[in-house]
Amino acid sequence: xxxxxTSLNCLPLQVPPVQSLAAALLVAGIQRFRATPVSxxxxxxLCMMGACFDCLVEVxxxxxxxxxxxxxxxxxxxxxxxxxxxxxxxxxxxxxxx
Amino acid sequence: MAADSVxxxxxxxxxxxxxxxxxxxxxxxxxxxxxxxxxxxxxIYRGLEHCDPRRLAILGPDYAAGSELxxxxxxxxxxxxxxASVWQVSRDRSIDYLHEGRSxxxxxxxxxxxxxxxxxxFPIPGWTLPGVMTAGAAQILLKESGVVPQEDVVLAGCGxxxxxxxWQYLRAxxxxxxxxxxTGPADYWQAMQHIGGALxxxxxxxxxxxxxxxxxxxxxxxxxxxxxxxxxxTQAAQALGFKAGGRQHRLASRLVLLHxxxxxxxxxxxxxxxxxxxxASQLCWRPRVDSWGELxxxxxxxxxxxxxxxxANAAPAQGRLAALAIAHRLGRIDSRERDTLAATxxxxxRAALRIRSFLxxxxxxxxxxxxxxxxxxxxxxxxxxxxxxxGYVGLGCVGPNQTKAFGRCGMGPCQGRMCGLTVTExxxxxxxxxxxxxxxxxxxxxxxxxxxxxxxxxxAEGD
Numbered sequence: 223x224x225x226x227x228t229s230l231n232c233l234p235l236q237v238p239p240v241q242s243l244a245a246a247l248l249v250a251g252i253q254r255f256r257a258t259p260v261s262x263x264x265x266x267x268l269c270m271m272g273a274c275f276d277c278l279v280e281v282x283x284x285x286x287x288x289x290x291x292x293x294x295x296x297x298x299x300x301x302x303x304x305x306x307x308x309x310x311x312x313x314x315x316x317x318x319x320x
Numbered sequence: 321m322a323a324d325s326v327x328x329x330x331x332x333x334x335x336x337x338x339x340x341x342x343x344x345x346x347x348x349x350x351x352x353x354x355x356x357x358x359x360x361x362x363x364i365y366r367g368l369e370h371c372d373p374r375r376l377a378i379l380g381p382d383y384a385a386g387s388e389l390x391x392x393x394x395x396x397x398x399x400x401x402x403x404a405s406v407w408q409v410s411r412d413r414s415i416d417y418l419h420e421g422r423s424x425x426x427x428x429x430x431x432x433x434x435x436x437x438x439x440x441x442f443p444i445p446g447w448t449l450p451g452v453m454t455a456g457a458a459q460i461l462l463k464e465s466g467v468v469p470q471e472d473v474v475l476a477g478c479g480x481x482x483x484x485x486x487w488q489y490l491r492a493x494x495x496x497x498x499x500x501x502x503t504g505p506a507d508y509w510q511a512m513q514h515i516g517g518a519l520x521x522x523x524x525x526x527x528x529x530x531x532x533x534x535x536x537x538x539x540x541x542x543x544x545x546x547x548x549x550x551x552x553x554t555q556a557a558q559a560l561g562f563k564a565g566g567r568q569h570r571l572a573s574r575l576v577l578l579h580x581x582x583x584x585x586x587x588x589x590x591x592x593x594x595x596x597x598x599x600a601s602q603l604c605w606r607p608r609v610d611s612w613g614e615l616x617x618x619x620x621x622x623x624x625x626x627x628x629x630x631x632a633n634a635a636p637a638q639g640r641l642a643a644l645a646i647a648h649r650l651g652r653i654d655s656r657e658r659d660t661l662a663a664t665x666x667x668x669x670r671a672a673l674r675i676r677s678f679l680x681x682x683x684x685x686x687x688x689x690x691x692x693x694x695x696x697x698x699x700x701x702x703x704x705x706x707x708x709x710x711g712y713v714g715l716g717c718v719g720p721n722q723t724k725a726f727g728r729c730g731m732g733p734c735q736g737r738m739c740g741l742t743v744t745e746x747x748x749x750x751x752x753x754x755x756x757x758x759x760x761x762x763x764x765x766x767x768x769x770x771x772x773x774x775x776x777x778x779x780a781e782g783d
Binding site: 241242245247248253254258260261263264265266267268269270272273274275276278280284286291294318 | 465703733
């Protein structure tokens with residue numbers, strides 16, 4: 223994983239000063255955001271307004287985030303979402319955190 | 321869970337929501353406006369708050385006109401909760417929303433739903449490929465981030481937004497390979513029957529004609545009456561194929577922008593089990609409301625495109641009418657004041673809606689682009705094809721909810737937003753029933769995805 227820069231699938235990513243992560247990825251030339259859980263077909267954002275859920279990516283270890291609704295910031299670790307969202311092993315304990 | 325309370329909760333910061341919040345706050349009511357985005361404006365005025373002059377010039381005067389409403393809202397005293405994803409609205413007018421990683425509950429005395437419109441699904445072969453986006457999505461990239469495509473682009477479909485984007489792209493220096501227009505000569509003849517309303521709304525019509533003229537004078541290739549649209553490609557879009565002028569065309573392009581109008585976003589009203597009617601002219605569902613916008617659920621109002629497409633000029637009037645009804649109900653104004661103020665808004669609303677029958681007729685999306693056949697995907701999330709759905713119909717499936725049970729259609733993360741209308745119409749065609757009889761999905765909360773950890777974080781705080 224690169225130092226403090228934003229990364230996609232562990233590769234460093236130049237992030238332009240745009241607001242949403244989806245816009246940033248598109249500007250960086252990323253065409254494939256995820257693979258569908260059913261057939262593994264490639265997908266990328268369709269609507270950019272939170273409705274289509276085709277821009278789902280993993281952000282800082284959390285899966286199924288809508289990239290068009292997440293503000294991009296330096297140091298974000300992004301992974302394309304391959305199929306279904308994986309449940310991080312630590313998640314159930316987070317429920318006891320409050 | 322302990323809940324904050326407020327007189328009026330408004331959901332959505334587009335023109336309807338901002339106008340409703342301003343009017344309610346002016347009547348002395350406490351107002352919380354919840355919106356999913358970081359800035360107010362909705363999709364129509366997206367990014368306007370921080371727009372630079374160059375981008376403003378590209379986007380045009382109708383976009384800049386939103387500044388007045390934004391300023392009024394900023395000074396209104398209404399509390400603007402940014403980045404709030406509402407995942408549940410209940411009949412008791414309690415609202416649950418996700419904000420900064422935890423779920424928050426708000427108890428409102430009255431609710432105004434202003435969740436606006438979505439672009440109509442455009443289910444043609446290849447519409448799931450990367451490189452296919454909606455025209456609205458492309459416009460959001462331009463509005464919010466000043467991002468435009470660096471290579472040639474093809475625009476396809478019909479409706480004012482498609483031509484507006486083309487005009488904005490010309491001004492931004494984007495190369496438009498072609499506009500593939502599904503509107504044909506017959507549509508113009510049909511629409512002429514409604515020309516009276518259009519002439520009454522002359523400035524809107526004139527604006528539209530200027531826009532089309534600008535596109536044609538810039539020599540953007542126009543293919544009218546296009547049919548049999550299909551996007552080619554395996555891993556990404558490579559070309560748009562279609563028929564026009566009696567022959568087959570193929571335009572190579574790695575970016576195809578589709579649009580065939582917008583439809584009400586009815587997720588909340590369906591989840592409330594409110595009554596809805598199929599609108600045969602706009603080909604979509606409308607929640608049933610009274611003249612103030614109140615649903616058959618007391619204290620819950622709908623304003624703006626979420627109750628039928630009326631556009632950015634109709635939405636503020638609807639928002640203000642709902643706020644007036646609420647101000648009266650909560651004892652802030654008497655019925656005389658309410659009715660006097662309402663008369664102005666009702667006039668504005670009538671004027672704004674005058675052009676609709678003309679536009680709805682002229683840009684009525686074609687059956688073939690609404691009701692697909694064969695292996696074309698209807699449900700993008702679960703990858704259910706038109707053939708599969710017709711197969712379920714053959715097995716006795718008569719409604720959208722049964723398609724879920726038969727083949728998971730509509731059960732993915734978008735919760736039917738991208739396939740619901742298609743499924744209703746497809747089943748109607750397959751069974752011979754009217755769309756009203758076929759019905760819609762039973763939409764259930766959470767309307768937006770929420771993790772158990774986020775839910776638990778809210779619970780813990782409330783304890």
